[in-house]
Amino acid sequence: MDKISKTGKGVHILQTAEPRIRQLCLQLKDVHILEPRNREDLLQYSCQLTLDPSTVHRNLRLSEGNRVVTE
Template sequence: MRSEVKELIRDQEKAEVSRAEKLLERLEQEIAELRRRDAELEQLPHTEDDIHFLQSCQSVCAPPGPGDLLRITVNPHVSFEAVSKHVSELKEQLEDICKGEFVKISQTVNKVHILEPRTREDFLQYSCELTLDPNTVYRYLRLSEGNREVTRVRKIQSYLDHPERFDCQPQVLCREGLSGRCYWEAEWNG
Protein backbone atom coordinates (compact mmCIF):
# COMPACT_ATOMS: atom_id res chain seq x y z
CA MET A 1 0.00 0.00 0.00
CA ARG A 2 2.75 2.42 0.97
CA SER A 3 4.74 1.75 -2.22
CA GLU A 4 1.60 2.28 -4.32
CA VAL A 5 1.08 5.69 -2.72
CA LYS A 6 4.72 6.59 -3.34
CA GLU A 7 4.37 5.48 -6.96
CA LEU A 8 1.23 7.58 -7.40
CA ILE A 9 3.00 10.60 -5.94
CA ARG A 10 5.99 10.04 -8.25
CA ASP A 11 3.71 9.75 -11.29
CA GLN A 12 1.89 12.92 -10.28
CA GLU A 13 5.21 14.68 -9.72
CA LYS A 14 6.45 13.62 -13.19
CA ALA A 15 3.24 14.87 -14.78
CA GLU A 16 3.48 18.22 -12.98
CA VAL A 17 7.16 18.60 -13.90
CA SER A 18 6.32 17.89 -17.53
CA ARG A 19 3.50 20.44 -17.40
CA ALA A 20 5.82 22.99 -15.79
CA GLU A 21 8.44 22.41 -18.51
CA LYS A 22 5.81 22.99 -21.20
CA LEU A 23 4.69 26.11 -19.37
CA LEU A 24 8.28 27.35 -19.21
CA GLU A 25 8.69 26.71 -22.94
CA ARG A 26 5.52 28.71 -23.65
CA LEU A 27 6.76 31.55 -21.43
CA GLU A 28 10.04 31.59 -23.34
CA GLN A 29 8.09 31.79 -26.61
CA GLU A 30 6.04 34.69 -25.26
CA ILE A 31 9.19 36.50 -24.13
CA ALA A 32 10.70 36.01 -27.59
CA GLU A 33 7.52 37.40 -29.18
CA LEU A 34 7.58 40.42 -26.87
CA ARG A 35 11.23 41.04 -27.73
CA ARG A 36 10.41 40.79 -31.44
CA ARG A 37 7.60 43.31 -31.04
CA ASP A 38 9.89 45.57 -29.05
CA ALA A 39 12.47 45.48 -31.85
CA GLU A 40 9.74 46.36 -34.36
CA LEU A 41 8.64 49.23 -32.13
CA GLU A 42 12.17 50.57 -32.10
CA GLN A 43 12.17 50.63 -35.91
CA LEU A 44 8.83 52.46 -36.25
CA PRO A 45 10.15 56.01 -35.69
CA HIS A 46 12.58 55.49 -38.57
CA THR A 47 9.83 54.62 -41.09
CA GLU A 48 9.49 57.19 -43.88
CA ASP A 49 6.28 55.78 -45.44
CA ASP A 50 3.27 57.03 -43.42
CA ILE A 51 0.95 54.23 -44.56
CA HIS A 52 3.49 51.57 -43.67
CA PHE A 53 4.02 53.32 -40.33
CA LEU A 54 0.28 53.24 -39.50
CA GLN A 55 -0.10 49.60 -40.57
CA SER A 56 2.95 48.55 -38.59
CA CYS A 57 1.87 50.59 -35.59
CA GLN A 58 -1.54 48.90 -35.49
CA SER A 59 -0.07 45.41 -35.59
CA VAL A 60 2.83 46.04 -33.22
CA CYS A 61 1.22 48.41 -30.72
CA ALA A 62 -1.92 46.33 -30.20
CA PRO A 63 -1.75 44.65 -26.78
CA PRO A 64 -1.90 40.87 -26.82
CA GLY A 65 -5.44 39.56 -26.88
CA PRO A 66 -6.80 37.31 -24.14
CA GLY A 67 -6.18 34.26 -26.35
CA ASP A 68 -2.55 35.27 -26.80
CA LEU A 69 -1.79 35.29 -23.10
CA LEU A 70 -0.59 32.17 -21.42
CA ARG A 71 -3.37 30.05 -20.01
CA ILE A 72 -2.52 28.39 -16.73
CA THR A 73 -4.88 25.72 -15.55
CA VAL A 74 -4.66 24.00 -12.24
CA ASN A 75 -5.26 20.27 -12.06
CA PRO A 76 -8.35 19.83 -9.84
CA HIS A 77 -7.11 16.45 -8.64
CA VAL A 78 -4.05 17.97 -7.00
CA SER A 79 -4.86 19.01 -3.47
CA PHE A 80 -2.22 21.67 -3.11
CA GLU A 81 -4.43 24.66 -2.38
CA ALA A 82 -1.54 26.97 -1.53
CA VAL A 83 0.25 26.08 -4.76
CA SER A 84 -2.92 26.66 -6.76
CA LYS A 85 -3.38 30.05 -5.13
CA HIS A 86 0.20 31.11 -5.89
CA VAL A 87 -0.03 29.90 -9.49
CA SER A 88 -3.24 31.90 -9.98
CA GLU A 89 -1.60 34.98 -8.49
CA LEU A 90 1.41 34.53 -10.78
CA LYS A 91 -0.93 34.21 -13.76
CA GLU A 92 -2.59 37.50 -12.87
CA GLN A 93 0.78 39.20 -12.43
CA LEU A 94 1.96 37.90 -15.80
CA GLU A 95 -1.17 39.20 -17.51
CA ASP A 96 -0.70 42.60 -15.85
CA ILE A 97 2.91 42.75 -17.03
CA CYS A 98 1.99 41.77 -20.57
CA LYS A 99 -0.83 44.30 -20.80
CA GLY A 100 0.59 47.31 -18.98
CA GLU A 101 4.35 47.15 -18.84
CA PHE A 102 5.09 46.32 -22.47
CA VAL A 103 4.36 49.82 -23.73
CA LYS A 104 6.25 51.49 -20.87
CA ILE A 105 9.30 49.31 -21.42
CA SER A 106 9.29 49.99 -25.16
CA GLN A 107 9.06 53.74 -24.62
CA THR A 108 11.87 53.70 -22.08
CA VAL A 109 14.13 51.61 -24.31
CA ASN A 110 13.58 54.02 -27.20
CA LYS A 111 14.75 56.92 -25.01
CA VAL A 112 17.94 55.24 -23.76
CA HIS A 113 21.12 55.67 -25.78
CA ILE A 114 23.83 53.31 -24.58
CA LEU A 115 27.34 54.43 -25.38
CA GLU A 116 29.69 51.55 -25.99
CA PRO A 117 33.09 51.87 -24.25
CA ARG A 118 35.93 52.65 -26.65
CA THR A 119 38.89 53.83 -24.57
CA ARG A 120 40.61 52.31 -21.55
CA GLU A 121 39.03 55.00 -19.36
CA ASP A 122 35.59 54.02 -20.67
CA PHE A 123 36.26 50.38 -19.81
CA LEU A 124 37.59 51.19 -16.33
CA GLN A 125 34.08 51.98 -15.11
CA TYR A 126 33.38 48.24 -15.45
CA SER A 127 36.62 47.15 -13.79
CA CYS A 128 36.55 44.64 -10.97
CA GLU A 129 39.17 43.04 -8.74
CA LEU A 130 39.27 39.27 -9.06
CA THR A 131 40.41 36.90 -6.33
CA LEU A 132 41.67 33.55 -7.59
CA ASP A 133 40.21 30.45 -5.94
CA PRO A 134 42.90 28.25 -4.31
CA ASN A 135 40.48 25.29 -4.36
CA THR A 136 40.52 25.22 -8.18
CA VAL A 137 44.15 26.12 -8.99
CA TYR A 138 46.13 23.63 -11.09
CA ARG A 139 49.05 22.06 -9.17
CA TYR A 140 51.67 23.62 -11.50
CA LEU A 141 50.36 27.13 -10.84
CA ARG A 142 51.35 29.21 -7.81
CA LEU A 143 49.08 31.88 -6.33
CA SER A 144 50.53 35.03 -4.76
CA GLU A 145 49.68 38.66 -3.97
CA GLY A 146 46.66 37.70 -1.88
CA ASN A 147 45.41 35.23 -4.52
CA ARG A 148 45.37 37.97 -7.18
CA GLU A 149 48.43 36.77 -9.11
CA VAL A 150 49.13 33.37 -10.66
CA THR A 151 52.46 32.04 -11.95
CA ARG A 152 53.13 28.85 -13.86
CA VAL A 153 55.93 26.87 -12.17
CA ARG A 154 57.85 23.68 -12.94
CA LYS A 155 57.62 22.31 -9.39
CA ILE A 156 54.32 20.81 -8.25
CA GLN A 157 52.65 22.90 -5.53
CA SER A 158 51.41 21.25 -2.33
CA TYR A 159 47.74 22.19 -2.40
CA LEU A 160 45.21 20.15 -0.45
CA ASP A 161 43.07 17.78 -2.48
CA HIS A 162 39.80 19.35 -3.52
CA PRO A 163 37.08 18.06 -5.89
CA GLU A 164 36.98 21.40 -7.75
CA ARG A 165 40.73 21.45 -8.47
CA PHE A 166 41.79 21.42 -12.13
CA ASP A 167 44.03 18.43 -12.66
CA CYS A 168 44.59 18.30 -16.44
CA GLN A 169 44.99 21.89 -17.62
CA PRO A 170 46.77 24.94 -16.16
CA GLN A 171 43.71 26.93 -15.09
CA VAL A 172 42.18 28.58 -12.05
CA LEU A 173 38.76 30.11 -11.41
CA CYS A 174 38.03 33.34 -9.58
CA ARG A 175 35.89 33.42 -6.43
CA GLU A 176 33.66 36.25 -7.61
CA GLY A 177 30.56 35.57 -9.65
CA LEU A 178 30.52 37.79 -12.70
CA SER A 179 27.43 39.19 -14.37
CA GLY A 180 26.64 42.09 -16.62
CA ARG A 181 29.58 44.06 -17.95
CA CYS A 182 32.93 43.32 -16.34
CA TYR A 183 36.44 44.44 -17.18
CA TRP A 184 39.79 43.42 -15.79
CA GLU A 185 43.34 43.79 -16.93
CA ALA A 186 45.86 40.96 -17.05
CA GLU A 187 49.61 41.18 -17.37
CA TRP A 188 51.31 38.36 -19.28
CA ASN A 189 55.03 37.57 -19.13
CA GLY A 190 57.05 34.77 -20.67
Protein backbone atom coordinates (compact mmCIF):
# COMPACT_ATOMS: atom_id res chain seq x y z
CA MET A 1 0.00 0.00 0.00
CA ASP A 2 2.90 2.36 0.73
CA LYS A 3 4.28 1.84 -2.78
CA ILE A 4 0.89 2.62 -4.30
CA SER A 5 0.51 5.75 -2.17
CA LYS A 6 3.98 6.99 -3.12
CA THR A 7 3.34 6.65 -6.84
CA GLY A 8 -0.09 8.24 -6.67
CA LYS A 9 -1.64 5.48 -8.81
CA GLY A 10 -3.69 4.16 -5.90
CA VAL A 11 -5.16 7.57 -5.22
CA HIS A 12 -6.01 8.01 -8.89
CA ILE A 13 -7.70 4.58 -9.02
CA LEU A 14 -9.78 5.37 -5.93
CA GLN A 15 -10.79 8.80 -7.24
CA THR A 16 -11.83 7.34 -10.59
CA ALA A 17 -13.84 4.51 -9.01
CA GLU A 18 -15.56 6.62 -6.35
CA PRO A 19 -18.44 7.97 -8.51
CA ARG A 20 -19.27 4.47 -9.73
CA ILE A 21 -19.15 3.06 -6.20
CA ARG A 22 -21.50 5.80 -4.98
CA GLN A 23 -23.90 5.07 -7.85
CA LEU A 24 -23.92 1.35 -7.04
CA CYS A 25 -24.58 2.06 -3.35
CA LEU A 26 -27.58 4.22 -4.24
CA GLN A 27 -28.95 1.47 -6.48
CA LEU A 28 -28.66 -1.05 -3.66
CA LYS A 29 -30.90 1.13 -1.48
CA ASP A 30 -33.64 0.93 -4.12
CA VAL A 31 -33.96 -2.86 -4.29
CA HIS A 32 -37.61 -3.78 -4.76
CA ILE A 33 -39.08 -7.04 -3.55
CA LEU A 34 -41.21 -8.50 -6.30
CA GLU A 35 -44.81 -9.26 -5.47
CA PRO A 36 -46.13 -12.63 -6.65
CA ARG A 37 -47.78 -12.10 -10.06
CA ASN A 38 -49.97 -15.17 -10.07
CA ARG A 39 -51.08 -18.11 -7.95
CA GLU A 40 -48.10 -20.24 -8.97
CA ASP A 41 -45.65 -17.53 -7.82
CA LEU A 42 -47.49 -17.23 -4.52
CA LEU A 43 -47.69 -20.98 -3.89
CA GLN A 44 -43.92 -21.38 -3.98
CA TYR A 45 -43.90 -19.74 -0.52
CA SER A 46 -46.81 -21.74 0.89
CA CYS A 47 -46.86 -24.80 3.11
CA GLN A 48 -49.51 -27.11 4.55
CA LEU A 49 -50.63 -26.38 8.10
CA THR A 50 -52.42 -28.54 10.61
CA LEU A 51 -54.27 -26.80 13.42
CA ASP A 52 -54.29 -28.28 16.90
CA PRO A 53 -57.89 -28.69 18.14
CA SER A 54 -56.80 -28.32 21.76
CA THR A 55 -55.28 -24.87 21.18
CA VAL A 56 -57.64 -23.38 18.58
CA HIS A 57 -59.91 -20.49 19.65
CA ARG A 58 -63.14 -21.81 21.20
CA ASN A 59 -65.36 -20.01 18.64
CA LEU A 60 -63.64 -21.67 15.69
CA ARG A 61 -64.57 -25.09 14.33
CA LEU A 62 -62.09 -27.36 12.60
CA SER A 63 -62.97 -29.79 9.84
CA GLU A 64 -61.32 -31.75 6.99
CA GLY A 65 -58.47 -33.16 9.03
CA ASN A 66 -58.07 -30.01 11.11
CA ARG A 67 -57.18 -28.00 7.98
CA VAL A 68 -60.35 -25.94 7.41
CA VAL A 69 -61.61 -23.40 9.95
CA THR A 70 -65.14 -22.03 10.23
CA GLU A 71 -66.80 -19.79 12.79
